[in-house]
Structure formats: C-alpha cells, structure tokens
Amino acid sequence: MADDPLTIGDTTFTSRLIMGTGGTPSLDIMERALLASGTELTTVAMRRLDPTVAGSVLSLLxxxxxxxxxxxxxxxxxxxxxxxxxLAREALGTDWVKLEVIADERTLLPDPVELLDAAETLVDDGFTVLPYTNDDPVLARKLEDAGCAAIMPLGSPIGSGLGIRNPHNFQLITERAGVPVVLDAGAGTASDVALAMELGCAAVMLASAVTRAQEPVLMAEGMRHAVEAGRLAFRAGRIPRRYFAEASSPTAGLAHLDPERPAF
Amino acid sequence: MTAAQAPAAHVTVSVNGEPRRIDAGLTLDQLVSTLSPAPSGIAAALNEAVVPRGQWPETRLGEGDRIEVLTAVQGG
Structure with a gap:
C-alpha cells in the first residue's frame, strides 16, 4: 500500500507480494495473474537459450x-x-539476485553451508542478495550479518502448499531481523499468506499457489488481498489469546429480569 | 621436434552441452548470433567464467571450449 511501502536495499515497493512465474499454463494467463496480484517484483530463472522458444517472460515484465x-x-x-x-547480472542488467542453493531434489531444502558461502561472495561482489533459506533463526541472523538485503525463509517445501509449518520460528526471525523477512515457499492459499504477514513478514513470495491453482488469476487477486489484510492486522496488533471468553458487550447496566419467567 | 602444423580449419566446442564443429577462430559474438538474432537478455560463460558482452567480439573460441549461453525463462 502507498502509505506503508516496503523497502528492500535501496528500492521501495508499494506491493508486498513477490511473484514467481514458474508453472504458469500460458504466457497470457501469467500476464493476467501478475496484473491481478499487483506485484512489482517477479522472479525468473536462468536457463540455456532455446532458439525455438517464442515469447519472452522478460518482455512481458x-x-x-x-x-x-x-x-x-x-x-x-x-x-x-x-x-x-x-550471468543473470550480465544478461538482465540487475545486481539483485534471489539466491537459492538447494541440497537435494526430493525436498528442495536449502543447503545452509553453501548458501551462506554464496551469500558472502555475492555481497562482496556488489549484489543485492535475497537468500531463500531454512526457517532457522540462527541462519537468518548469519545471512543478515553477511549483508543480505532480505531474508526469505521457507514456510514449507517449495510447491508443497503446506503453509507455514513452524510459525514460532517465523516469529523469532521477524522479531530479530533488521532487514525485511519474506515468506518464500510453502504458501498454498490466502490464509497462509495472511498468517505470514501477521507473524511480521514484510512480504510474501509465491508462485505455485497461484500458477497451479485451478483459477490462477482469481487466486492472484486473493493473494493480493491476503497480503494486505495480514499486513494491516500485523500493524494493528492482534488481541491476546485467552483461555476463557471475555464479553464484548458491557456487563454494567444489565436489566434485572426474572430468569424463571421468560416473557415468550 | 615436429614441423609447424597448419592451423586447424575447424575446432570442436561444446555449446550448451552439445558438441559443435565451428570454424577455427570464430568469436563468441559470432557464435551467439547463430543462436539468437538479438543478444538482449542473454549472457555467456566460457569454461565456467562469465564473458562480459563487450568482450565477445575479441573472444576467440578454441578446441574443447565449453560455452554456456543463458537467458531468462519462467521460474521461481
């Protein structure tokens, strides 16, 4: 939102939803989904040039x-x-990178040792580094200390749609971080995204939840609202959880009625 | 001692993992132009090192060189 911008590195965004483009059924649906999401920052992958592929995600962005x-x-x-x-910096003219170093194909979980090593090298090389990391508060702090511009912990494995498996860790990370924390991976539906924002994330990054939804454009719009709703709730400050009820109507001034003689 | 050999007319390089016979002395920008009409959004690595676009015209390819030519695709 315009009165509550997100700042990563030296850049300010109105939208707090970072989109991926993988898994979209077509460029046309991707374009409509991106517009419906309101995103201002969107990921691409670097792959071998295939001269037979027509249409470019880059020109669309x-x-x-x-x-x-x-x-x-x-x-x-x-x-x-x-x-x-x-190579991405050379090809795209940006020194921003969403740094992913994964450990194995089955889980696609980050390899923390390689990740930190790469982050340090890239920061030294002048990159604005946004690392995809485990939901580990210690690693998050080390990545921030290494100079990363944001921390992007996973809620659950990429594409799993399992949401945030460890909300407590997310809270530990967001409370401590001096850079934006971005939920990356695991969002399955709008409530996952709202929860991330309520836990203090500065933004959410997602792809599959939209691109693989039955109606990607509709889900993109839902995610936009979920980010905004969760952010507003976070800023507003939620009520504490209580074991018993607490009446919201006043207890003073109640009429004295005979409970034995209902009027109806 | 061997007599000086004439330079080979062709060399074999690897382009995005595929072996390819090219004219000896072909430059990187000439090779990339055979893959894509416009070099925007493209980067090249020669033997696992980035070659900035400005150096493509003077980068001559030799026997056994490994060239990777990448671009942005949908992902993430």
Missing part, C-alpha cells in the same frame, strides 16, 4: 514495469549459484 528478480534455482553448490548470479 518490461511491458508492465515489473522489476525482474533472477533466481539461482537448480544450483546445488555455492560455485554454481555465484556463476549463475553473475
């Missing part, structure tokens, strides 16, 4: 003024990730 965020998806080592980030 450019057309709508959506900033491109290259990722290093598919990299298993710090070396691969650093080279991929440098």
């Amino acid at each position: 450019e057309k709508h003024g959506i900033r491109v965020l290259p990722n290093t998806a598919g990299c298993y080592t710090a070396g691969e990730a650093v080279l991929t980030a440098r």
Whole structure:
C-alpha cells in the first residue's frame, strides 16, 4: 500500500507480494495473474537459450514495469549459484539476485553451508542478495550479518502448499531481523499468506499457489488481498489469546429480569 | 621436434552441452548470433567464467571450449 511501502536495499515497493512465474499454463494467463496480484517484483530463472522458444517472460515484465528478480534455482553448490548470479547480472542488467542453493531434489531444502558461502561472495561482489533459506533463526541472523538485503525463509517445501509449518520460528526471525523477512515457499492459499504477514513478514513470495491453482488469476487477486489484510492486522496488533471468553458487550447496566419467567 | 602444423580449419566446442564443429577462430559474438538474432537478455560463460558482452567480439573460441549461453525463462 502507498502509505506503508516496503523497502528492500535501496528500492521501495508499494506491493508486498513477490511473484514467481514458474508453472504458469500460458504466457497470457501469467500476464493476467501478475496484473491481478499487483506485484512489482517477479522472479525468473536462468536457463540455456532455446532458439525455438517464442515469447519472452522478460518482455512481458518490461511491458508492465515489473522489476525482474533472477533466481539461482537448480544450483546445488555455492560455485554454481555465484556463476549463475553473475550471468543473470550480465544478461538482465540487475545486481539483485534471489539466491537459492538447494541440497537435494526430493525436498528442495536449502543447503545452509553453501548458501551462506554464496551469500558472502555475492555481497562482496556488489549484489543485492535475497537468500531463500531454512526457517532457522540462527541462519537468518548469519545471512543478515553477511549483508543480505532480505531474508526469505521457507514456510514449507517449495510447491508443497503446506503453509507455514513452524510459525514460532517465523516469529523469532521477524522479531530479530533488521532487514525485511519474506515468506518464500510453502504458501498454498490466502490464509497462509495472511498468517505470514501477521507473524511480521514484510512480504510474501509465491508462485505455485497461484500458477497451479485451478483459477490462477482469481487466486492472484486473493493473494493480493491476503497480503494486505495480514499486513494491516500485523500493524494493528492482534488481541491476546485467552483461555476463557471475555464479553464484548458491557456487563454494567444489565436489566434485572426474572430468569424463571421468560416473557415468550 | 615436429614441423609447424597448419592451423586447424575447424575446432570442436561444446555449446550448451552439445558438441559443435565451428570454424577455427570464430568469436563468441559470432557464435551467439547463430543462436539468437538479438543478444538482449542473454549472457555467456566460457569454461565456467562469465564473458562480459563487450568482450565477445575479441573472444576467440578454441578446441574443447565449453560455452554456456543463458537467458531468462519462467521460474521461481
């Protein structure tokens, strides 16, 4: 929202929803979903040039003024990730990178050792680094200390739609962090996104929840509202949880009625 | 001691993982132009090192070189 902008590095965004583009059924649906989401920052992957592929995600993002965020998806080592980030910088003219260094194909969980190594190298190299990380408060702090511009913990494995499996860890991370914390991976539906924002995330990054929904454009719009609703609730400050009820109507001034003689 | 050999007319390189015979002395920008009409949004690595676009015209490819030419695709 305009009166509550998100700042990552030296850039300010009105939208707090970062979108991925993987898994979309078509470029047309992707375009409509991106517009419905209101996103201003969207990821792409770097892959071998295929001269037979027509239509470009890049030209679409450019057309709508959506900033491109290259990722290093598919990299298993710090070396691969650093080279991929440098290639992305050369190809796209941006020194922003969503840093992903995964440990294995089955879980797609980050490899924390390689991740931190790559983050340090890329920060030294002048990159604005947004690392996809485990929901580990200690690692989050180390990534921030290394100079990362944001921390992007996973709620649950990529594409799983299992939401935030450890809300407590998220709260520990957001309470401590001096840089924006962005839920990355795991969102399945709007309530997951609202919860992330209520836990103090500055933004949410998602792809599959929209691109693989039965109606991607509708889900994109739902996610936009969920981010805004969760953010507003976070700023407003929720009521404490109580064991017993607490009446919301006043207890003073009640009429004295004979409970034995109802009037009806 | 061997007599000086004439430079090979062709060399074999790897382009995005595929072996390819090219004219000896072909430059990186000439190779990339065979893959894409416009070099925007494209980056190239030669033997696991990024070659900035400005250096493509003077980067001559030799036997066994590994070239990766990447672009942005949907993902993440």
